[in-house]
Amino acid sequence: MSKNIIVIGGGLAGLAATIKIAEAGFHVDLFSMVPVKRSHSVCAQGGINSAKDMKGEGDHPDLHTTDTLFGGEYLADQPLVQDMCYEGPKIIDLLDRMGVPFNRTPEGNLDFRRFGGTLFQRTAYAGATTGQQLMYALDEQVRRFEADGKVDKYEYWEFLSAIIDDDGICRGVTAMNLWDRTVQAFKGGAVCLATGGPGLIYGKSTNSVINTGAANSRVYQQGVNYANGEFIQVHPTSIPGADKLRLISESVRGEGGRVWVPKNPADKRHPTDIPDSERDYFLERKFPKYGNLVPRDVATREIFDICVNEERGVNGENQVYLDITPERSGQTAEALERKLGGVLEIYRKFQGADPLKEPMKIFPGVHYSMGGLWVSPVDDGGQIKQMTNIPGLFAAGEADFQYHGANRLGANSLLSCIFGGFLAAPRMCEWAASHSKEADQAIYDRELKRQNEINERVLGMTSGSENTFQIHKELGEWMTRYCTVVRRNEDLEKLAGKITEFEERWHKIDINDTAKPANQSFLWTRALWDMLQLAKAIVKGATLRNECRGAHYKPDFDLAMPEKDKMGIPTDTDVYREFVAALEAQNKTTYKPLPPKSGEEVAPEFIDYMTRWVEKEKTWNKSTLATYKEGDQPDISYLPTAMTVEPPKPRIYK
Amino acid sequence: MASSNGNDSSAQQTVTLRIKRQKAPGEAPYWETFKVPYERGMNVISALMKIRLNPETAEGRKTTPVTWDAGCLEEVCGACSMRINGIPRQSCTALIDNLEQPIVLEPFSKFPVIRDLMVDRTPMFESLKRVKAWVPVDGTYHLGPAEKISPEMQQIRYKYSECMTCGCCLEACPQYNGKSAFIGASVIGQSYLFNAHPTGKNLKGDRLDVMMGVGGVVDCGNAQNCVRVCPKGIPLTDAIAAIGGQVTIHAIRKMLHF
Numbered sequence: 068m069s070k071n072i073i074v075i076g077g078g079l080a081g082l083a084a085t086i087k088i089a090e091a092g093f094h095v096d097l098f099s100m101v102p103v104k105r106s107h108s109v110c111a112q113g114g115i116n117s118a119k120d121m122k123g124e125g126d127h128p129d130l131h132t133t134d135t136l137f138g139g140e141y142l143a144d145q146p147l148v149q150d151m152c153y154e155g156p157k158i159i160d161l162l163d164r165m166g167v168p169f170n171r172t173p174e175g176n177l178d179f180r181r182f183g184g185t186l187f188q189r190t191a192y193a194g195a196t197t198g199q200q201l202m203y204a205l206d207e208q209v210r211r212f213e214a215d216g217k218v219d220k221y222e223y224w225e226f227l228s229a230i231i232d233d234d235g236i237c238r239g240v241t242a243m244n245l246w247d248r249t250v251q252a253f254k255g256g257a258v259c260l261a262t263g264g265p266g267l268i269y270g271k272s273t274n275s276v277i278n279t280g281a282a283n284s285r286v287y288q289q290g291v292n293y294a295n296g297e298f299i300q301v302h303p304t305s306i307p308g309a310d311k312l313r314l315i316s317e318s319v320r321g322e323g324g325r326v327w328v329p330k331n332p333a334d335k336r337h338p339t340d341i342p343d344s345e346r347d348y349f350l351e352r353k354f355p356k357y358g359n360l361v362p363r364d365v366a367t368r369e370i371f372d373i374c375v376n377e378e379r380g381v382n383g384e385n386q387v388y389l390d391i392t393p394e395r396s397g398q399t400a401e402a403l404e405r406k407l408g409g410v411l412e413i414y415r416k417f418q419g420a421d422p423l424k425e426p427m428k429i430f431p432g433v434h435y436s437m438g439g440l441w442v443s444p445v446d447d448g449g450q451i452k453q454m455t456n457i458p459g460l461f462a463a464g465e466a467d468f469q470y471h472g473a474n475r476l477g478a479n480s481l482l483s484c485i486f487g488g489f490l491a492a493p494r495m496c497e498w499a500a501s502h503s504k505e506a507d508q509a510i511y512d513r514e515l516k517r518q519n520e521i522n523e524r525v526l527g528m529t530s531g532s533e534n535t536f537q538i539h540k541e542l543g544e545w546m547t548r549y550c551t552v553v554r555r556n557e558d559l560e561k562l563a564g565k566i567t568e569f570e571e572r573w574h575k576i577d578i579n580d581t582a583k584p585a586n587q588s589f590l591w592t593r594a595l596w597d598m599l600q601l602a603k604a605i606v607k608g609a610t611l612r613n614e615c616r617g618a619h620y621k622p623d624f625d626l627a628m629p630e631k632d633k634m635g636i637p638t639d640t641d642v643y644r645e646f647v648a649a650l651e652a653q654n655k656t657t658y659k660p661l662p663p664k665s666g667e668e669v670a671p672e673f674i675d676y677m678t679r680w681v682e683k684e685k686t687w688n689k690s691t692l693a694t695y696k697e698g699d700q701p702d703i704s705y706l707p708t709a710m711t712v713e714p715p716k717p718r719i720y721k
Numbered sequence: 722m723a724s725s726n727g728n729d730s731s732a733q734q735t736v737t738l739r740i741k742r743q744k745a746p747g748e749a750p751y752w753e754t755f756k757v758p759y760e761r762g763m764n765v766i767s768a769l770m771k772i773r774l775n776p777e778t779a780e781g782r783k784t785t786p787v788t789w790d791a792g793c794l795e796e797v798c799g800a801c802s803m804r805i806n807g808i809p810r811q812s813c814t815a816l817i818d819n820l821e822q823p824i825v826l827e828p829f830s831k832f833p834v835i836r837d838l839m840v841d842r843t844p845m846f847e848s849l850k851r852v853k854a855w856v857p858v859d860g861t862y863h864l865g866p867a868e869k870i871s872p873e874m875q876q877i878r879y880k881y882s883e884c885m886t887c888g889c890c891l892e893a894c895p896q897y898n899g900k901s902a903f904i905g906a907s908v909i910g911q912s913y914l915f916n917a918h919p920t921g922k923n924l925k926g927d928r929l930d931v932m933m934g935v936g937g938v939v940d941c942g943n944a945q946n947c948v949r950v951c952p953k954g955i956p957l958t959d960a961i962a963a964i965g966g967q968v969t970i971h972a973i974r975k976m977l978h979f
């Protein structure tokens with residue numbers, strides 16, 4: 068029986084899966100392009116959510132669920148989100164037992180802070196390098212299993228493809244040693260892709276340089292459906308750099324950071340000389356309840372709007388202030404250093420200014436992919452949770468799609484990575500145990516041959532005139548320009564045409580290097596093709612989705628909610644649900660009840676808005692599924708969302 | 722000459738880099754010089770990125786793009802270490818504006834070169850195994866909350882826990898050379914980190930056995946180079962002193978069999 072299981076990726080999701088699998092007595096071959104300890108998860112700064120209610124606020128996993136579903140505009144799988152939120156507190160306890168140096172309260176309890184899209188202090192954190200600290204804790208446990216011979220690591224190895232037998236079942240992988248370019252086939256009773264997100268498709272993003280999404284694209288090209296690819300999170304606060312966009316964590320706003328621009332756009336004074344009365348704290352002004360901690364998609368659009376549409380960016384540039392100075396945040400410099408040190412250091416190192424002395428200058432940057440490989444949300448009818456539509460092939464972490472809907476709440480990703488890895492592991496063990504018949508050697512040889520042929524072909528690309536990194540740079544510029552914060556169909560169509568052009572140019576690349584060891588030009592060229600395929604899925608999904616939902620915003624299809632403060636628009640959003648129910652019952656003309664709490668009259672434009680909203684919800688509350696078609700645009704189909712936990716309502720954060 | 726800040730508007734300004742290259746493990750190194758256009762806020766990594774857009778030496782000769790290791794680009798993954806103007810450090814935080822030109826880039830000298838600026842730091846990860854740098858949890862099943870920890874202890878542990886295995890401390894250390902047995906400062910720091918954890922300390926004896934043995938803490942010559950180069954500002958010499966103390970007590974205990 069095959070006791071060997073393959074995990075690709077040693078970020079939080081991959082390590083979480085590995086630990087559980089090894090603990091269950093199976094052997095793991097763990098692959099990563101970089102030493103697992105250097106995986107992208109180390110970048111996570113702000114924290115990890117769980118409704119442990121350690122601040123006496125009455126927080127509860129049900130409230131965490133509600134916030135997550137609402138924040139994701141009801142596109143996430145509801146029962147799974149609920150399970151995740153219920154597991155959250157246990158996961159935090161486990162991480163604590165593993166020695167994560169979480170920040171503490173004076174009594175020695177775990178400290179929690181606020182993050183976006185919630186009114187509770189729900190985020191546990193270790194300084195401002197939480198991802199690094201969680202990674203190390205899991206990495207240490209995996210090293211322990213490694214020392215016991217239960218895990219073998221293949222670091223500096225790149226996953227190339229799944230090995231699929233004639234019955235369509237995944238039986239292993241091919242992978243390439245990046246230091247000497249040898250390709251090998253590996254047998255595994257089950258395979259999990261925990262390969263992270265595709266941020267590099269956007270050129271510069273907050274992601275690590277390894278986050279090309281190529282691994283995900285490779286199995287997509289082998290037949291795994293790619294779901295909700297169009298939902299790309301653009302984080303409101305990053306600092307643009309020559310090589311990447313560096314994140315300034317949401318925890319800065321969680322600790323009191325305030326976003327503003329001068330009321331007078333021509334105001335050239337040093338920001339510390341501008342008094343509060345002459346500052347426009349526009350998020351606080353527009354969203355009195357959530358203030359600076361509205362969800363990311365909302366904050367990003369507002370900042371974008373201020374800079375691009377209103378042209379009120381600081382010094383006329385695309386930037387706004389983020390103020391965490393002790394005077395404005397209400398915390399001492401010492402406390403801020405203790406809670407946010409890592410982020411403050413990044414700003415100091417790269418911008419040469421001290422955020423405790425003057426406000427930071429920030430702008431939104433591509434950050435996270437809500438979409439990813441389709442995996443089953445249920446264990447039912449031959450489907451297995453976290454398993455893709457290729458049996459035996461699983462996915463977890465940012466690589467999968469189902470926990471964050473149309474917009475991820477801050478500090479929910481680390482949780483979903485660990486939760487998803489934990490969910491996949493026992494299922495992979497079970498799958499491996501029940502599919503133990505040895506596969507025919509021929510399928511391994513066949514796939515190995517195919518991969519070696521692709522390598523030969525790419526290595527033969529030495530007479531063209533195109534530069535592989537240049538094409539990537541342009542791809543990033545185009546994707547960022549046309550497929551991020553604001554999307555328009557005519558732009559998306561242009562973009563799709565451009566990607567086809569990039570594909571043509573790809574064939575004319577001169578790789579400039581045919582050496583064996585660590586040939587990054589060759590490796591990049593292979594990955595670039597895969598990035599282009601995934602870009603097509605993202606763009607087509609975005610083109611067809613004619614609505615606004617979470618991170619996907621198309622002004623041409625904005626329902627234009629009536630002004631909230633106007634007479635007759637209920638302020639209690641639960642009232643909206645009553646309307647939905649009434650509309651559903653087809654009696655909107657006779658539906659009279661007034662909002663029970665507020666007692667306000669309901670304005671006709673509100674009824675009108677709700678009618679359109681319900682219509683939109685019926686049409687669009689479904690997940691996009693892209694299916695790869697060689698040499699063509701992907702096929703797009705849709706899957707309904709499981710709504711068993713709570714019905715949707717319009718997303719208002721005022 | 723590099724400017725002290727990136728504000729001057731000389732668009733024609735270029736950055737000159739001299740890079741020590743090597744085609745494959747074991748081969749002889751050679752040098753190449755590159756000139757790339759200056760950009761405000763640029764770091765060494767973005768200069769390397771510019772080279773690969775047009776891999777040509779300063780003399781205009783076509784060459785291969787330079788290979789280097791990188792990940793996060795914000796000094797938290799430890800990948801991008803190299804010698805920059807002779808100093809071991811992270812290339813992602815090495816801002817061009819603060820560097821003397823020509824900027825000299827070399828791979829670490831105490832680890833085998835894979836290619837160009839990329840080296841093999843496997844021994845560092847192996848050392849972490851030797852000192853059992855982990856907390857021995859019983860399992861991942863739910864066992865309730867962990868012990869409380871004072872904010873003071875958390876702050877001490879957090880500092881050591883930021884070690885990203887970048888290897889700068891080893892590259893700078895006169896006692897470490899890849900051939901000697903000395904385990905190096907980072908692992909001593911990690912031993913200290915886990916000995917300070919309420920459960921991690923259950924393996925303290927095993928760790929101190931390693932620290933007592935050949936290549937252990939006594940091999941440190943106290944040159945303090947490690948602390949000076951650690952990009953995370955980890956108080957390595959404090960750990961060295963503390964572990965030194967723990968080793969002494971451990972040795973006496975062992976001698977007296979209790």
Ligand SMILES: Cc1cc2nc3c(=O)[nH]c(=O)nc-3n(C[C@H](O)[C@H](O)[C@H](O)COP(=O)(O)OP(=O)(O)OC[C@H]3O[C@@H](n4cnc5c(N)ncnc54)[C@H](O)[C@@H]3O)c2cc1C
Nearest residue numbers: 076077078079080108111113114226263464465478480481
């Ligand atoms: C700057 C930043 C800050 C963030 N802060 C937070 C936060 O505070 N809270 C939060 O919840 N979330 C945060 N996030 C999001 C979160 O960090 C990521 O979503 C999460 O870490 C992804 O983890 P993962 O395990 O899915 O993948 P990753 O950590 O990206 O790991 C992917 C793994 O796959 C490997 N891999 C990839 N391709 C291949 C291949 N072809 N072959 C072999 N191996 C491969 C890589 O080597 C790596 O080991 C942040 C993200 C960023 C960018």
Ligand code: SF4
Nearest residue numbers: 894941942944945947
């Ligand atoms: S103090 Fe010890 S470990 Fe640090 S550099 Fe000197 S000899 Fe090396």
Ligand code: SF4
Nearest residue numbers: 884885887888890951
């Ligand atoms: S102790 Fe500092 S220099 Fe040494 S490996 Fe760790 S982070 Fe790098």
Ligand code: FES
Nearest residue numbers: 792794796799813
């Ligand atoms: S790239 Fe991660 S430390 Fe420099």
